Amino acid sequence: MAEPAISVDGLVKRFEDVTAVDGVSFSVRPGTCLGLLGPNGAGKTTTVEILEGLQQPTAGTVRVLGQRWAEAPERLKARIGICLQETRFYEKMTVGETVKLFRSFYPAGIGVDDAIHLVALEEKRDGRVGKLSGGQRQRLALAVALVGDPEVLFLDEPTTGLDPASRRGLWDVIEALKARGRTVVLTTHYMEEAARLCDQVVIVDHGKVVAQGTPQALVAAHGGQQLIEFEARPMPSVEACRALPGCSDVQVRDGTLRLAVRGLPEALPALLRTVEAAGATLLQLSTHAPTLDDVFLNLTGRSLRDEED
Amino acid sequence: MPDNSHPLWQLFLMRLRALWREPSALFWIFAFPLLMAVALGLAFRNQSLSRLTVAVAEGPGQERLLSALAATPGLQPETLPLEAARRALATGKVAVVVVAGDTPRLLVDPGVPEGRTARLLVLDTLQRLAGRKDAISVPEEHVTVPGGRYIDFLIPGLLGFGLMSSSVWGLGWGLVQMRTGKLLKRLVATPMRKSDLLASFIFSRLSLAVLETGFFLAFARFLFDVRVAGSLLSFVLVAATGALSFGGVGLLVASRAQNNETAGGLMNLVTLPMTVLSGVFFSASHFPGWMQPLVKALPLTAVIDALRAISVDGASLWAQGGPLLVLALWGAGAFAVALRIFRWN
Numbered sequence: 001m002a003e004p005a006i007s008v009d010g011l012v013k014r015f016e017d018v019t020a021v022d023g024v025s026f027s028v029r030p031g032t033c034l035g036l037l038g039p040n041g042a043g044k045t046t047t048v049e050i051l052e053g054l055q056q057p058t059a060g061t062v063r064v065l066g067q068r069w070a071e072a073p074e075r076l077k078a079r080i081g082i083c084l085q086e087t088r089f090y091e092k093m094t095v096g097e098t099v100k101l102f103r104s105f106y107p108a109g110i111g112v113d114d115a116i117h118l119v120a121l122e123e124k125r126d127g128r129v130g131k132l133s134g135g136q137r138q139r140l141a142l143a144v145a146l147v148g149d150p151e152v153l154f155l156d157e158p159t160t161g162l163d164p165a166s167r168r169g170l171w172d173v174i175e176a177l178k179a180r181g182r183t184v185v186l187t188t189h190y191m192e193e194a195a196r197l198c199d200q201v202v203i204v205d206h207g208k209v210v211a212q213g214t215p216q217a218l219v220a221a222h223g224g225q226q227l228i229e230f231e232a233r234p235m236p237s238v239e240a241c242r243a244l245p246g247c248s249d250v251q252v253r254d255g256t257l258r259l260a261v262r263g264l265p266e267a268l269p270a271l272l273r274t275v276e277a278a279g280a281t282l283l284q285l286s287t288h289a290p291t292l293d294d295v296f297l298n299l300t301g302r303s304l305r306d307e308e309d
Numbered sequence: 310m311p312d313n314s315h316p317l318w319q320l321f322l323m324r325l326r327a328l329w330r331e332p333s334a335l336f337w338i339f340a341f342p343l344l345m346a347v348a349l350g351l352a353f354r355n356q357s358l359s360r361l362t363v364a365v366a367e368g369p370g371q372e373r374l375l376s377a378l379a380a381t382p383g384l385q386p387e388t389l390p391l392e393a394a395r396r397a398l399a400t401g402k403v404a405v406v407v408v409a410g411d412t413p414r415l416l417v418d419p420g421v422p423e424g425r426t427a428r429l430l431v432l433d434t435l436q437r438l439a440g441r442k443d444a445i446s447v448p449e450e451h452v453t454v455p456g457g458r459y460i461d462f463l464i465p466g467l468l469g470f471g472l473m474s475s476s477v478w479g480l481g482w483g484l485v486q487m488r489t490g491k492l493l494k495r496l497v498a499t500p501m502r503k504s505d506l507l508a509s510f511i512f513s514r515l516s517l518a519v520l521e522t523g524f525f526l527a528f529a530r531f532l533f534d535v536r537v538a539g540s541l542l543s544f545v546l547v548a549a550t551g552a553l554s555f556g557g558v559g560l561l562v563a564s565r566a567q568n569n570e571t572a573g574g575l576m577n578l579v580t581l582p583m584t585v586l587s588g589v590f591f592s593a594s595h596f597p598g599w600m601q602p603l604v605k606a607l608p609l610t611a612v613i614d615a616l617r618a619i620s621v622d623g624a625s626l627w628a629q630g631g632p633l634l635v636l637a638l639w640g641a642g643a644f645a646v647a648l649r650i651f652r653w654n
Contacts, residue, residue: 088490092330
C-alpha cells in the first residue's frame with residue numbers, strides 16, 4: 001500500500017483551559033477525499049489548521065506528504081493548497097489579479113486562466129472581488145488554492161453559508177479535482193456533502209474521534225437499520241414496539257416514536273397490525289434509510305443540525 | 310503575459326491598487342492636507358496692514374485736525390460727537406479719540422496694540438501740525454522677508470502631519486484589515502516570503518510618500534508661492550525618512566490589534582498627541598522648557614523641524630543630523646519590536 005498522503009497520530013491541541021483536539025488519529029490515502037465531520041466547535045478547524053502548518057500541535061505527530069512541518073515548512077507549503085473558512089481578499093482587486101498574486105508565490109503551478117477556468121469563474125476574471133457573490137468568492141478561494149497545483153488540498157467548510165445551487169456547483173468542482181487524483185481533506189457539518197464527496201469520513205465531537213470509516217461502513221455500523229417514525233393516537237407502548245420483528249431500538253422524540261428495524265418488509269406490517277389491534281389511529285408515518293446524520297445522532301445523542309446556529 | 314511574476318512586485322501592486330482604487334484613501338492622503346493648507350492659508354494670510362480708525366471729537370479746529378490726520382499714512386479719521394467717540398473707543402471701533410480744542414487731548418487705551426500705534430501716529434501728526442521739524446531724515450527701505458509668512462511656516466508642518474497620518478493609518482490600517490479578513494493567515498499559508506510582504510509595504514509607502522510630497526509642494530507653490538529655500542532633494546529625502554519612520558510606528562501599532570476598533574484607538578492615541586505637541590500649526594518652542602526634551606524626541610517634531618529648516622531657512626541636509634537620528638531610532642526601534650511581536654492571525 002502506498003504511503004499515506006497525510007497521517008495524524010495522537011494529535012492534541014490545548015489552548016489555555018480548553019482542549020480543542022484530544023488525541024485524534026487518522027490517515028488519508030493519496031488521491032482520496034477525507035471528510036472531517038462534526039458540529040461547530042468539535043475541533044475540525046483546529047485539526048485542519050495544524051495539518052496546514054498554521055498552528056502548532058501540543059502533542060502528537062502530523063505528517064503531510066511524508067514530511068513533518070518542522071522539517072521544511074516552505075517546501076511543504078508549496079505542495080499544498082488551502083481554503084480557509086473565510087478569506088476576505090482585497091475587494092478592489094480583480095479576480096485575475098488576485099489569482100495572479102497568489103500564483104507568484106509558488107515555484108510551480110498552473111496558469112492563472114486555467115485556475116479560473118477550473119472553478120468556472122471566467123466571466124468574472126476582470127471583475128472586482130468586492131462585487132462577487134458568496135458562492136463566487138468561495139470559488140475564487142478555491143482557484144487561489146489550486147493555482148500552485150497542490151498535491152493535497154485542504155478545504156475548511158467550503159460550502160458553509162452558500163445557497164443550495166452554489167453548493168452543488170462547488171461540489172462539481174471538488175469532484176472534478178478528485179477525478180484528477182488530488183488528495184482532498186475537507187471539513188463540513190453537512191452530512192450529504194460528506195456522503196457525496198468523501199471516500200473516508202472521520203466523525204469528531206468535543207475534540208475526539210467518535211467514529212471513522214467509509215460513509216457506507218459508518219452507516220451500516222452506526223446508522224442503526226431502517227428507521228420508522230410514526231405518530232398514533234393513542235400511542236402504542238414502547239414495549240409493544242420493541243417486540244416487533246427485527247426491532248433493535250425505540251426512541252421517543254417530540255411525541256414521535258422512532259424505531260430502528262432490520263428490515264421494513266417484516267417490521268412495517270407488524271407495526272400496522274399492532275396499531276390496529278390497539279384500536280389506535282395512525283396520524284403520521286415515515287420511513288427512511290439511515291444517513292450520516294443518523295450515525296452522528298446515534299453516536300452522540302445529538303443532532304448535527306440542531307447545532308448549526 | 311507571463312503568470313509567474315515576481316512576488317514582491319505582485320505584493321507591491323496589491324498595495325498600490327488598494328490605495329488607487331479607494332477614493333477615500335486618496336482623499337485622506339492627497340486632498341485632506343491640501344484642504345487644511347488652503348483653509349489655514351486663507352485664515353492667516355499676510356494682509357497689508359489696514360488703516361487705523363481714529364475719531365475726532367467735535368470741537369474748535371476739528372476741520373484742520375481732520376484734514377491733517379487724513380493726510381497721515383495709516384490713519385483713517387472720522388468726526389464724532391464726544392460721547393459717541395468714547396463709546397467707539399470702548400468697543401474698539403476706533404483706536405484713539407482726538408478731542409478737538411485749542412490744545413487737542415487724546416483718549417487712548419495704551420494696552421491694546423492698535424491704540425499704541427495710533428497714539429504714536431496721531432502724536433506725530435499733532436506735533437508737525439504745531440510746527441515741529443524733523444531733526445534728521447532717516448532713509449527707509451521697505452522689504453518683505455521671503456519665507457517669513459505663516460504659510461511658509463505652515464506648509465512643512467502640514468506635510469509632516471500628512472506623512473504621519475498616511476503612514477500610520479495607511480500601513481497600520483491596511484495590516485489590520487488583512488488580519489481581520491484572514492488574508493494575512495492565508496498569505497502565510499503560501500510559500501510567500503514574509504520579508505517580501507514587509508518590503509512591499511515599505512516600497513509602496515516610500516513611493517507614495519514621494520508622490521505625496523511632490524504633489525503637496527507643487528500645490529503650495531502654485532497656490533501660495535511657497536518655495537523650498539534649500540535643496541529639494543534634501544527635502545524629499547527627509548520626507549521619505551519620516552514616512553519610513555512613521556511606517557515603523559504604524560506597523561508596531563498594528564502588530565497585534567485584532568479588530569478595527571482597537572487599531573483605530575491605538576492609532577489616534579499615537580497620532581493625536583503628536584499633532585498637538587509637534588508644532589504642526591505653531592512653533593513647538595512655545596512649550597515650556599521642561600517639556601522640550603519630550604517634544605524634541607517625537608518623530609513628528611523631528612520631521613517637521615528638519616523640513617522647516619530646509620524649506621524656510623535653506624539649511625543643508627547635513628545640518629539635520631539630530632532630527633534624522635530621532636527618525637532613524639524611532640523607525641528602527643518600532644520595526645524591531647513590531648517584527649518580534651507581530652501576530653499573523
